[in-house]
Amino acid sequence: MVDTPKSAAAETRPKSGKPTLRTLADLTGFAVTTVSRALSNAPQISAETRRRVHEVAAEIGYLPDRAAQRLKTGRTNVISVLLDPHEEILGYGTSLMLGLAKALTDTPYHIIVTPNFMNDSNLDAVRHIVRNSMADGLIFSRTEPFDPRVRFLLENDFPFVCHGRTELSTPHPYVDYDNFSFAYEAAKRLITRGRRKPTIILPPKRMTFSQHLMHGFMTAVREAGVAYEIPEEIHLDSPIDHIRDFISRRAGQPDAPDGFVCGGEVSALATITGMSDHGLALGVEYDIVAKQTSKLLVNIQPKVETIYEDLTDTGEQMGRVLMARIAGTNTADMQVMLKPTINFPAT
Amino acid sequence: MVDTPKSAAAETRPKSGKPTLRTLADLTGFAVTTVSRALSNAPQISAETRRRVHEVAAEIGYLPDRAAQRLKTGRTNVISVLLDPHEEILGYGTSLMLGLAKALTDTPYHIIVTPNFMNDSNLDAVRHIVRNSMADGLIFSRTEPFDPRVRFLLENDFPFVCHGRTELSTPHPYVDYDNFSFAYEAAKRLITRGRRKPTIILPPKRMTFSQHLMHGFMTAVREAGVAYEIPEEIHLDSPIDHIRDFISRRAGQPDAPDGFVCGGEVSALATITGMSDHGLALGVEYDIVAKQTSKLLVNIQPKVETIYEDLTDTGEQMGRVLMARIAGTNTADMQVMLKPTINFPAT
DNA sequence: CGGTTCATTTAAAACGTTATAAATAGGCTC
DNA sequence: GAGCCTATTTATAACGTTTTAAATGAACCG
Numbered sequence: 001m002v003d004t005p006k007s008a009a010a011e012t013r014p015k016s017g018k019p020t021l022r023t024l025a026d027l028t029g030f031a032v033t034t035v036s037r038a039l040s041n042a043p044q045i046s047a048e049t050r051r052r053v054h055e056v057a058a059e060i061g062y063l064p065d066r067a068a069q070r071l072k073t074g075r076t077n078v079i080s081v082l083l084d085p086h087e088e089i090l091g092y093g094t095s096l097m098l099g100l101a102k103a104l105t106d107t108p109y110h111i112i113v114t115p116n117f118m119n120d121s122n123l124d125a126v127r128h129i130v131r132n133s134m135a136d137g138l139i140f141s142r143t144e145p146f147d148p149r150v151r152f153l154l155e156n157d158f159p160f161v162c163h164g165r166t167e168l169s170t171p172h173p174y175v176d177y178d179n180f181s182f183a184y185e186a187a188k189r190l191i192t193r194g195r196r197k198p199t200i201i202l203p204p205k206r207m208t209f210s211q212h213l214m215h216g217f218m219t220a221v222r223e224a225g226v227a228y229e230i231p232e233e234i235h236l237d238s239p240i241d242h243i244r245d246f247i248s249r250r251a252g253q254p255d256a257p258d259g260f261v262c263g264g265e266v267s268a269l270a271t272i273t274g275m276s277d278h279g280l281a282l283g284v285e286y287d288i289v290a291k292q293t294s295k296l297l298v299n300i301q302p303k304v305e306t307i308y309e310d311l312t313d314t315g316e317q318m319g320r321v322l323m324a325r326i327a328g329t330n331t332a333d334m335q336v337m338l339k340p341t342i343n344f345p346a347t
Numbered sequence: 348m349v350d351t352p353k354s355a356a357a358e359t360r361p362k363s364g365k366p367t368l369r370t371l372a373d374l375t376g377f378a379v380t381t382v383s384r385a386l387s388n389a390p391q392i393s394a395e396t397r398r399r400v401h402e403v404a405a406e407i408g409y410l411p412d413r414a415a416q417r418l419k420t421g422r423t424n425v426i427s428v429l430l431d432p433h434e435e436i437l438g439y440g441t442s443l444m445l446g447l448a449k450a451l452t453d454t455p456y457h458i459i460v461t462p463n464f465m466n467d468s469n470l471d472a473v474r475h476i477v478r479n480s481m482a483d484g485l486i487f488s489r490t491e492p493f494d495p496r497v498r499f500l501l502e503n504d505f506p507f508v509c510h511g512r513t514e515l516s517t518p519h520p521y522v523d524y525d526n527f528s529f530a531y532e533a534a535k536r537l538i539t540r541g542r543r544k545p546t547i548i549l550p551p552k553r554m555t556f557s558q559h560l561m562h563g564f565m566t567a568v569r570e571a572g573v574a575y576e577i578p579e580e581i582h583l584d585s586p587i588d589h590i591r592d593f594i595s596r597r598a599g600q601p602d603a604p605d606g607f608v609c610g611g612e613v614s615a616l617a618t619i620t621g622m623s624d625h626g627l628a629l630g631v632e633y634d635i636v637a638k639q640t641s642k643l644l645v646n647i648q649p650k651v652e653t654i655y656e657d658l659t660d661t662g663e664q665m666g667r668v669l670m671a672r673i674a675g676t677n678t679a680d681m682q683v684m685l686k687p688t689i690n691f692p693a694t
Numbered sequence: 695c696g697g698t699t700c701a702t703t704t705a706a707a708a709c710g711t712t713a714t715a716a717a718t719a720g721g722c723t724c
Numbered sequence: 725g726a727g728c729c730t731a732t733t734t735a736t737a738a739c740g741t742t743t744t745a746a747a748t749g750a751a752c753c754g
Binding site: 032037049 | 703706709710721
Binding site for chain 3: 725726727728729730731732733734735736737738739740741742743744745746747748749750751752753754
């Protein structure tokens, strides 16, 4: 058998740095090409050769040079996640990436996070990544109905998955949460608990899921025929004190709402603080149903009812879909909708 | 002058993809080497050539291929930030990276975030980054007195800056916050406000700054000669509900603390909730002084007094120090201590 | 045994950049 | 005008990988 190196003596060995294909070639007596092929499990390499090369590679801890692979193939083996500052609060990013990492296990892909400072849109970051081919795929959120990032990526045929839908006519990969159902069930719950005037704190209007939430909320209040109101002055991305102060001000006026659907945990906390300025107690004078994405809110304020959005699952789905997109599978099964699991305590 | 290309006709032009040095060479009539040198402002290139090359490069939007640069030079132009899940809550990561990004403006360095899942130490991530030369420099936090990551990086002479000090004898770059002063001033403040039994919620004991906080706290209570206690059951990284339940339980027992120094905002919120289980009100029956690193706490609970830690400044300092370390400047000025700015309202 | 297959291995070229060493051409001196 | 600086430019060789095309040799066929 080939258990000893053949005649690998006269080779020009690399000084002694990191092991390279060349090192493996010298060690096994095969040519660099063969080693490369063996490691990538190319079909035309004999089983015995493949085995031997893998063996020695593992032994000396060979790892391919990503820069060289990237230069040669044009592929970066990198997935870039665009994160807004808004999103890192309360671990949106963490949960999402935990799932993403799970989906990318056993792929050659690395995750790199591109945080978005300064500019409110991250279209520039998208352009930069595409133009400099800094990644093979993109993941982002805060999707808008006619999202310029989606437009740009579709035009350039660059693989991506966004969290949230658009209203563009070209179908594209996305993973979304059923925000209609969330808001519908949340509002219904408030009404069931006897609240006569629900309200909802929405994301900025330009984001697609703002419409979905609004629609779900409206459907519930119309079905029940109760009063409602929708504040224009604040949204989920407003500074916390703005929300708090607005709620407080409103609570001091006539016909104040007695039920809140909160799209995020932070806005729920701000609401509680604002209401308490007037001595109003959660669960007594008013109720809140909030979207739960972390443990913070429920542990601080167990009286808030919540509906869970599983961001880790979201991240995992996004990873799965992105892999499919990069592999070039057809667009079926590239649009995922995640359902909220409602689990209110019995009333 | 050289305002028209010389005889650049017979060159083998690249198909038509992204512009490369070769494209610029053909366009300007210079050799690839000259173009490369001109762009990197090498001294031996004539001023006119330099100008012309830069001009054309800007015109066609040339951007160097990072993979090729990296392969050739061995430098990655990447700074890697290791983030723990704990840290992304409440935007620790965001603030830090905002500052870091500021410090890296006008350098060729990119920031990439390596999130740490699974394993509680990220020594593995450090090893991986060093071994595969995935970055030119490393930034991390949650530093321990005999931090194995610091040890490893020092042994391998790999540039890094950590947030927090060690007790290793080899001096190394770090940026730290004066947690002694924080805890000292916080405890003193509680005592000044008439609290008779302060306590402190510390980070896990294995982290260096846990000792600093404890020391500052102890100094203050000893100076004042008041009672105190230090809970062993919980720490800043404990699940929120553990903290809340512990505080609640303790509040129901005799000799409960009436003043809390909280090392983080989340623990302060949990404390408030735990105390309110027994009808105890913040600012009435007890006080809290917390470390403030975001706007969340102060906007939710303005009655909590806080001392600010400027994480953006921290990030900027870390970037500055890391650049110096990479440039090989001597180790002076590589140890930065940031002072808390105390600004309590007049009593 | 020459020719044709097939399975396996190999040499050489390329990706875009930088580093090394060499070439070119003015401008001097003598 | 030969000789020698100096300033500027250039050709060539890497970096470690994959791809393309070619080589090797064993087996098989007529």
